[in-house]
Amino acid sequence: MLTRRHFLGGTCALSLGAALAGRAFADANSGSRLLFGYPPGAVGSKLASALLPMLAAQGGPSYHLENLDGRNTRVARDAALHAAPDGSTLLQAISASMTLLPSVYKDTGFEATRDFAPLGCMGDFPYVLAVGPLVPASVGNLKQYLGWVNDNPEYRNVGISIYGSIGHLAVRTLVADCDVPLRVQSYQGTTGLLSDLRSQTLAAAFLAPGSGADIAPGAAIRALGVTSRQRLMYWPQLPTLAEQGSPRMDFSAWFGWYCQAATPAGTLHSLREAIARMQASAPYADVLKHLLLTPANLDAEQISARLREETAHYKTLVAGFQISKFD
Structure with missing residues (x-):
């Protein structure tokens, strides 16, 4: 049986070797950069580290990844928003940064479909409700976890990556349902x-499935549902939480x-063509499989419609859950 661990040590090492080795930051001296609002390791x-060399190999520009984490991903977004609209600075954003945070902050100073031009969708994923070793091994599904929380209310906290994320909405949905x-x-x-x-300080969390090799059904950090x-x-084999x-x-x-909305049409066309070639390649499919991402190759109009x-x-x-807004 081919497990994810075997995949990491076998086919992934072959297909991703060039992407995850010395060329992880392709041509870092070029000045062209892809900004991302989470820290390294996310x-x-x-x-991004795996895909940027592939983009260059498909005739696209050479970019290096720049992690600008801070202010719930807004540091990276704002830096990209105010960069020169010439294709030299791209933004990689998780969808909630573009579509959910505007409802969590009183004034975000941007509108996704007005200020950014979409270049490509790099994979979908659900979040997974996962429990750590603090929760007894006998807890294997949502009903058992909620029963355990009722018996151990001191461990009722559920971790999320940032305030105002989809994980935040997922917790509030469980509370309501x-x-x-x-x-x-x-x-x-x-x-x-x-x-x-892992240290048994926290009992449960909502995580991206590809966050770590020890996150899976029956693993050290046990996935209970998506x-x-x-x-x-x-x-x-893993049921949904619904x-x-x-429900x-x-x-x-x-x-x-994304690129800035004012980027010239010719530059946008060239970038989108290079990304499409990358997404049609076998190494791209291997990256998504490695990170447990589902392919979703949407064009610019489809991405804009999804954002709206x-x-x-x-x-x-957010209004229904009465989630407090930040300044």
């Missing part, structure tokens, strides 16, 4: 969150690449 950072006293505990990225899970309406293609008693649970996220739809949907949910 799923998105691994994704299942009438349980869960409480959000926000972090700045996943590093500290995973450390607290937030999407459909099961994750890589873990077909199947397990949270309104239906959240997915995705990574997008999700922004409206999250605005309604």
Whole structure:
């Protein structure tokens, strides 16, 4: 049986060798950069480091990854927004940074479909409700976890990567659907969150499935269910949380690449063509499989429509959950 661990040591090493080795930051002296609002080690950072050399190999420009984490991903977004619109500075953003945060902050100073031109969608993923070794091994599904929380209310906190993320909405949805006293505990990225899970300081969290090799059904950090309406293609045996008693649970996220809206049409066309060639390659498919991301090769119009739809949907949910807004 081919497990994810075997994949990491076998085919992934062959197909991703060039991307994850010495060329991880392709031509770092070129000055062209891809900004990302999470720290190194995050799923998105691994994704960008693997894909940038592939983009250059497909005739695209050479970019280096620049992690600008801070202010709940807004540092990277604002830096990209105010960069010269010439194709030299791109933004990689997790979807919630573009569609959910505008409803969590009183004034974000941007509008995704007005200020950015989408270049490509780099993969979808649900979040997974995962429990660490603090939770007894006998707890294997949502009902058992909620029962354990009711018996151990001091461990009711559920970790999320940042305040106002999809994980935040997922916790609030569980509270509303299942009438349980869960409480959000926000972090700045996943590093500290995973450390607290492994050290038994934190009982549970919502995580991207590809956040670590020890996250899986039956692993050290046990996946109990996913937030999407459909099961994750890589873990077909793992039920959704909606199947397990949270009927309104239906959240997915995705990574997008963007340029400034004022970027010349010719530059946008060249970048989109190079990204399309990259996405049609076998190494690209291997990267997504390695990180447990589902392919979603959308064109610019489809991405813009998705941004508008999700922004409206999250605005309604944030208002309904009465999530406090930041300044």
